[in-house]
Amino acid sequence: MKEVTEPEIIKNYTIIGQGLAGSILAYFLLKEGQNVQIFDNSEIPSSSKVAAGIYNPVTGKRLVKTWLADEIFPFLEDFYPQLEKELNAKFFFSMPLFHPFPDVATQKFFRSDHIPDDFFDFCSLEFENNHRIEIVNSDLGGITMKHAGWVDLKVMLSAFRTFFLERNVLIETTSIPENTNVITIFCEGYHGKFNPHFRYLPFNPVKGEIVDIEIQNLDLQEIINQGVFVIPLGDNTFRLGATYKWDVLDFIPTNEGADILTEKYYKLMKPQMRVLSQQAGVRPATKDRRPFLGMHPEIENLGIFNGFGSKGVSLAPFFGNQFADFLIHKKELHPEVNINRFASLYLRR
Ligand SMILES: Cc1cc2nc3c(=O)[nH]c(=O)nc-3n(C[C@H](O)[C@H](O)[C@H](O)COP(=O)(O)OP(=O)(O)OC[C@H]3O[C@@H](n4cnc5c(N)ncnc54)[C@H](O)[C@@H]3O)c2cc1C
Known part of the structure; x- marks a missing residue:
C-alpha cells in the first residue's frame, strides 16, 4: 500500500457513494494528499452492507483461476490487514475455502495429470472425506483454496465512516451537489444504472x-x-x-x-x-463481467468507479489503487475495465 507522499498537484474530488467502491477510492486519493469530499445518501440501499464478503481465487463451474488472480490476490492480502491497522478495526478473515467435488467426473478430472503446476499455488486436492465425515454430504473429497477468506464489510464500512467523519471528508445527505466543476466520481453501486450520465453502460444487476x-x-x-x-x-x-x-x-x-x-x-x-x-x-454486475472505470466521453470532470458485480472485495482494492493513479498521475487504466470500451454505445444511445 502507498505511503503518504507530498502530492505533485492537489485536486478536489467529489465521490458519490460510501459503499465498498467509494470508500476504497476515497482512501487511495486521501493517501495521495488529494482533497476529497464524499456524499452518501443512506436512503439508497447499499449492496456492501449485505454482501458476504468472500474472496476466492478459483471460481466458476470449471474451477479456474479468476481473472488477474496473480496480481489481485497478493494486492488484497497486503491491503486489508494494513487497512485494519489504520482504521483500528478487525474485519479481514483469511481462511481456507473447501469446495467439495460435485460429482465423480469432476473428481476424475482433478485426479488426472494435466492440471497445470501453478494451480497448486492457490489450491490443494483431497480425494476422500476423512475429516469432514460429520459435516459434508459427500465422500469424494475436493479442492481447498488457499488464498481465500472473507471481509466483514459492515464492520469495515463503519470504520471507514468514522475515519472519514473525523477528517471532515464525509457528508451524509439526501441532496447531492449538481454541476460543480470539481472532478466527480460516481460510486453508486446498483443505483449507477439510473445515473443519467452513465446509464448507457451495460449494467447487468x-x-x-x-x-x-x-x-x-x-x-x-x-x-x-x-x-x-x-x-x-x-x-x-x-x-x-x-x-x-x-x-x-x-x-x-x-x-x-x-x-x-x-x-x-x-x-x-x-x-x-x-x-x-x-x-x-x-x-452491480456488468454484461461483460468487468468493472466500469473511467471518465465520461464528453463531460470531462465526471467519472465512474462501479460494476464490481459479485467480486467487489477482491477487485476494488486493486482497481481503486489503479484508478487513483490514473486520476492523479495519468497512468493507464487496464483496457478491460476502461469504460472507453463502450464508446460506440454512447454514440448510439
Ligand atoms: C447477497 C449478496 C452477496 C454478495 N457476496 C459477495 C461476496 O461474497 N464477495 C464479494 O466480493 N462481493 C459480494 N457481493 C457483491 C458486493 O456487494 C459488491 O461487489 C460491492 O459491495 C459493491 O460495492 P459498491 O460500493 O459499488 O456499491 P454499494 O455497496 O451499493 O454502495 C453504493 C453506495 O452509494 C450510495 N449511493 C448510491 N447512489 C447515490 C447517490 N445518487 N447519492 C448518494 N449516495 C448514493 C449508497 O447509499 C451506498 O452507500 C454480494 C452482493 C450481494 C447482494
Whole structure:
C-alpha cells in the first residue's frame, strides 16, 4: 500500500457513494494528499452492507483461476490487514475455502495429470472425506483454496465512516451537489444504472439473498462452498448464501430466497441449522463481467468507479489503487475495465 507522499498537484474530488467502491477510492486519493469530499445518501440501499464478503481465487463451474488472480490476490492480502491497522478495526478473515467435488467426473478430472503446476499455488486436492465425515454430504473429497477468506464489510464500512467523519471528508445527505466543476466520481453501486450520465453502460444487476443461521456445536475453521457457501462467524453462527435472480431487482428478502438457500444447505451439509435472519441486495454486475472505470466521453470532470458485480472485495482494492493513479498521475487504466470500451454505445444511445 502507498505511503503518504507530498502530492505533485492537489485536486478536489467529489465521490458519490460510501459503499465498498467509494470508500476504497476515497482512501487511495486521501493517501495521495488529494482533497476529497464524499456524499452518501443512506436512503439508497447499499449492496456492501449485505454482501458476504468472500474472496476466492478459483471460481466458476470449471474451477479456474479468476481473472488477474496473480496480481489481485497478493494486492488484497497486503491491503486489508494494513487497512485494519489504520482504521483500528478487525474485519479481514483469511481462511481456507473447501469446495467439495460435485460429482465423480469432476473428481476424475482433478485426479488426472494435466492440471497445470501453478494451480497448486492457490489450491490443494483431497480425494476422500476423512475429516469432514460429520459435516459434508459427500465422500469424494475436493479442492481447498488457499488464498481465500472473507471481509466483514459492515464492520469495515463503519470504520471507514468514522475515519472519514473525523477528517471532515464525509457528508451524509439526501441532496447531492449538481454541476460543480470539481472532478466527480460516481460510486453508486446498483443505483449507477439510473445515473443519467452513465446509464448507457451495460449494467447487468443481479439480486442476491443471504441468511444468517445457527448450527450448534460445529467447529468450522474454513468456508465450505458448493452451490451455497457456509461461512463460520463464531458463537455457533454462520452465514449462508447466496441466491442469484435477474428479473426482480429490489432489496427485499423473500420466502423463496430462504427456501432455496435452505434446500441447498441440506444438499451440501449434514448438521441441522436454524435461520436467524435474512437480507437481500443487488450486485452491480456488468454484461461483460468487468468493472466500469473511467471518465465520461464528453463531460470531462465526471467519472465512474462501479460494476464490481459479485467480486467487489477482491477487485476494488486493486482497481481503486489503479484508478487513483490514473486520476492523479495519468497512468493507464487496464483496457478491460476502461469504460472507453463502450464508446460506440454512447454514440448510439
Ligand atoms: C447477497 C449478496 C452477496 C454478495 N457476496 C459477495 C461476496 O461474497 N464477495 C464479494 O466480493 N462481493 C459480494 N457481493 C457483491 C458486493 O456487494 C459488491 O461487489 C460491492 O459491495 C459493491 O460495492 P459498491 O460500493 O459499488 O456499491 P454499494 O455497496 O451499493 O454502495 C453504493 C453506495 O452509494 C450510495 N449511493 C448510491 N447512489 C447515490 C447517490 N445518487 N447519492 C448518494 N449516495 C448514493 C449508497 O447509499 C451506498 O452507500 C454480494 C452482493 C450481494 C447482494
